[in-house]
Amino acid sequence: xxxxxxxxxxxxxxxxxxxxxxxxxxxxxxxxxxxxxxxxxxxxxxxxxxxxxxxxxxxxxxxxxxxxxxxxxxxxxxxxxxxxxxxxxxxxxxxxxxxxxxxxxxxxxxxxxxxxxxxxxxxxxxxxxxxxxxxxxxxxxxxxxxxxxxxxx
Amino acid sequence: xxxxxxxxxxxxxxxxxxxxxxxxxxxxxxxxxxxxxxxxxxxxxxxxxxxxxxxxxxxxxxxxxxxxxxxxxxxxxxxxxxxxxxxxxxxxxxxxxxxxxxxxxxxxxxxxxxxxxxxxxxxxxxxxxxxxxxxxxxxxxxxxxxxxxxxxxxxxxxxxxxxxxxxxxxxxxxxxxxxxxxxxxxxxxxxxxxxxxxxxxxxxxxxxxxxxxxxxxxxxxxxxxxxxxxxxxxxxxxxxxxxxxxxx
Numbered sequence: 001x002x003x004x005x006x007x008x009x010x011x012x013x014x015x016x017x018x019x020x021x022x023x024x025x026x027x028x029x030x031x032x033x034x035x036x037x038x039x040x041x042x043x044x045x046x047x048x049x050x051x052x053x054x055x056x057x058x059x060x061x062x063x064x065x066x067x068x069x070x071x072x073x074x075x076x077x078x079x080x081x082x083x084x085x086x087x088x089x090x091x092x093x094x095x096x097x098x099x100x101x102x103x104x105x106x107x108x109x110x111x112x113x114x115x116x117x118x119x120x121x122x123x124x125x126x127x128x129x130x131x132x133x134x135x136x137x138x139x140x141x142x143x144x145x146x147x148x149x150x151x152x153x
Numbered sequence: 154x155x156x157x158x159x160x161x162x163x164x165x166x167x168x169x170x171x172x173x174x175x176x177x178x179x180x181x182x183x184x185x186x187x188x189x190x191x192x193x194x195x196x197x198x199x200x201x202x203x204x205x206x207x208x209x210x211x212x213x214x215x216x217x218x219x220x221x222x223x224x225x226x227x228x229x230x231x232x233x234x235x236x237x238x239x240x241x242x243x244x245x246x247x248x249x250x251x252x253x254x255x256x257x258x259x260x261x262x263x264x265x266x267x268x269x270x271x272x273x274x275x276x277x278x279x280x281x282x283x284x285x286x287x288x289x290x291x292x293x294x295x296x297x298x299x300x301x302x303x304x305x306x307x308x309x310x311x312x313x314x315x316x317x318x319x320x321x322x323x324x325x326x327x328x329x330x331x332x333x334x335x336x337x338x339x340x341x342x343x344x345x346x347x348x349x350x351x352x353x354x355x356x357x358x359x360x361x362x363x364x365x366x367x368x369x370x371x372x373x374x375x376x377x378x379x380x381x382x383x384x385x386x387x388x389x390x391x392x393x394x395x396x397x398x399x400x401x
Contacts, residue, residue, distance in 0.1 A: 035252065036276060036332045040395060051391075053337050097398070115278070117398035123390065131391065133398040138253070138281045 012078045017085065018071070026078060027109035031059065039114060039134040045127060047072045061107035072132070077105040081152035092120045092130050101137055101145035113142045155186040156208040156349055159201065161341060162192055163213055163266050164377075165319050166294070171375040178372055182359050185352065194293065195265045208346045209356075213237070214339040215267040218393045226344040228389040229357045232378035237341060238314045238334045239269045241276050244302050245327050247309075252331050253279050255309060257286040262298040262307035265291060271399055272334050273311035303327055315377065339392055342384060357383070 014022045039059055042051040049067050057064050060075060067074070076085070080103055091098040098118045103111050114134035121129045137145075158179075160172050169191060176189035187209070192198035195216075201207050202216070202224065212220060214237060220226035241252060249255050255277065263270050274283070290307050292298045295316040301307040303324070314333065317325070343360060345353050363369045364380035373380060 033279075034335075035279070037335045038337070038395075040338055042391070055335065055337065119394050119397050121390070121394055131394040131398065133395055135275055136279045138279050140281060 014073075014076060014078060016071075016073050016076070017082070017089070024078065024105060025109040026105070026111075029108075029110040031106060031110050031112045033112055033114065033136040034059070035136060037136075040131070041072070042121070042129055042131050043072050044129050047130070049074075050129065059104070059106070059112055061110070066107075075104040075106075077103045077111050079103050079111075079146075079149060079153070081149050083152055084149065088118060092118050093127070095120050095122065095127060101141055102134070103146075103149070104134075113137055113145075115141070155188045157201075157206055158187050158189050158209040159198060159207050160189075160191060160211045161213040161216060162194055162198060163268070163313060163341075165316065168376060171372070175372055175376060178369070179356075179359065183352065183355060195267060208348045209344065210346075211341060211343050213266065213268045213341055214392060214396055215271065217342045217344060217389065218396050220344050220346070221389055222393060225347045227350060227353055228342045228344050228384045228386070229353060230343045230360045230381040231340045231384050232343075232373075232376070233380045233382040234378055236337055237268060237339050238336060239272050239276075240312050240314055240317050240333045241273055241309055241331045242302065242312055242317065242328045243309050243331060244305070245329050247329065249309075249331060250329075252277060255280045255282060255331070257282065258288070259308035260288045260290055260306070262290045262292055262301035262310040264293065264295060264298060264311075266311075266313070268339070269311050269313055271396075272336065275399060276332050276334060299324060299328070338395055342389060342392075343381065 011023050011025050014024055016022065034055065037055040039055045040053040041049055041056050043049050049070055049072055052064065052067055057067065060067060084100060088098045088100065100116055102114050102116045104114060105111055115137040116132055116134045118130055118132045120127045121131055158176055172191065173189055176187060180187045190201070192201065202220065210220065217228060221228060243249055259282070263273065277283070290301060292301060295312050298310045298312060299320060302310045309331070317330070345356060349356070360381040361383055363373055
């Protein structure tokens with residue numbers, strides 16, 4: 001993914017790891033994480049969303065119909081460095097769990113921070129997809145992650 | 154030979170007799186000798202599982218994971234209705250109005266319920282609270298957790314929503330819920346072990362039709378359920394995948 005956004009409110013072009021590009025709008029408005037909730041989704045091995053819970057739908061700003069069948073990077077925020085997602089993919093494709101702080105992009109251009117864990121779904125010794133569970137992160141950890149990602153971009 | 158049935162000790166004490174009624178009904182319907190053994194705590198139940206003394210169980214999601222992945226149990230049904238949720242509570246006179254206001258060093262009252270404790274720990278993460286900067290006070294029952302809060306022996310406590318709602322209005326008035334989990338996707342499940350697998354289809358059929366007569370519906374209602382819902386193996390595998398993300 002390439003970061004080309006100079007300021008909030010502008011449109012930005014994301015170049016994804018699969019070579020596709022997408023223009024997104026960023027408002028800089030943060031939606032607070034809903035206390036007590038878990039955001040759960042599932043993808044196939046290519047990262048296409050196959051299942052998600054109501055919290056996922058609510059926070060994303062999309063409808064469930066708009067999400068199912070789309071690549072998970074529909075939520076990718078331009079502030080997230082590509083290296084973070086490369087680390088995620090290399091871990092889960094190797095059958096390992098991945099954890100990290102993620103700034104997700106909403107349909108309306110706003111964002112929300114999560115602490116994400118992704119696990120491979122292993123059935124009969126084979127990876128058949130991935131499950132991602134996001135939970136509320138402390139403000140301290142979000143501030144630290146923001147600084148780290150700024151350095152990495 | 155008798156088969157052993159048990160129930161995760163997270164249910165309210167007043168339902169003990171209802172589980173015996175359920176077991177008697179199930180034995181008669183299946184024509185199988187089934188002994189119900191209820192354990193006082195999770196540790197005693199886990200020892201029984203490890204010793205192979207459990208053939209059928211209504212298990213909390215965490216024990217279900219172990220039983221499916223390591224003990225060859227098969228999940229066949231789950232009670233329809235609310236998923237397993239929990240609350241973080243404090244005494245009403247506590248200054249904290251939300252989890253991030255809880256300071257390091259607090260004393261946490263909880264039972265040994267692995268599901269409630271894991272979810273509770275996750276709900277404390279926004280306050281940067283973990284095992285290293287809190288002190289856990291283990292109690293045997295949820296009533297004792299509540300008492301620890303009301304007496305000032307603990308600063309915060311973990312309770313299942315069902316246990317909190319079961320408290321008297323007077324007691325609830327003296328407590329404040331800081332946060333309620335809304336996980337939505339994890340549930341208790343009904344599992345059969347290897348010795349009962351030849352009867353799994355018959356047990357499944359029996360449970361799934363249980364709500365169809367008034368008498369049997371009354372047994373279900375007493376256990377806090379409206380009906381049993383069928384479970385596919387993949388439903389349980391998905392729940393286990395989710396749980397694995399919560400324990401890392």
